[in-house]
Amino acid sequence: MRGKPIEALRELGDPMQATVFGMVTGVLEETDIILAGGTQMLAVAALLRQAGYDKPLLVATTTYVVRDKYAHFLDLAKQVQVEIYSAPLDFSQSPYSGLADYEKGYVKEGVGAGGAVWYAEQLGVSPDRVVRKTEQLYQAMIKKS
DSSP states (O other): OTTOHHHHHHHHOOHHHHHHHHHHHTSOTTOOEEEESSHHHHHHHHHHHHTTOOSOEEEEEEHHHHHOTTTOHHHHHHHHTOEEEEEOOOOTTOSOHHHHHHHTTSOOOOSOHHHHHHHHHHTTOOHHHHHHHHHHHHHHHHHHO
16 A cells, blocks of 8 residues: 555544544644654654655654554654654652553553643643652542542
């Protein structure tokens, strides 16, 4: 399906990928594009490149996705010719196993956290502050369950 991004999307993609593909191809030329997600957004970036989209793309993800040895994230990003942002989250000292497990590679995330942290940094919010707030919210959540 090389060179046939719409066909590839129809056969192998999902509705979210089609939506992002359409949104990116419809934006103004001077708009910076930041795709929030990991390998799924690399797939969208690959489709965009196959469709002839040659403007800069940034895929914002987390260190958990980048470090996943099965994802081959850095190699794929290089092939697709996108810049990457790897959110420097660190839950290694978290008292909550549900968060500390990210550092052990047991879980990643699928919520666009890399994009959220990238945007937070643009607004002057540090990744450490994001980690602290995440732990506060996590604590409140487990107290209610």
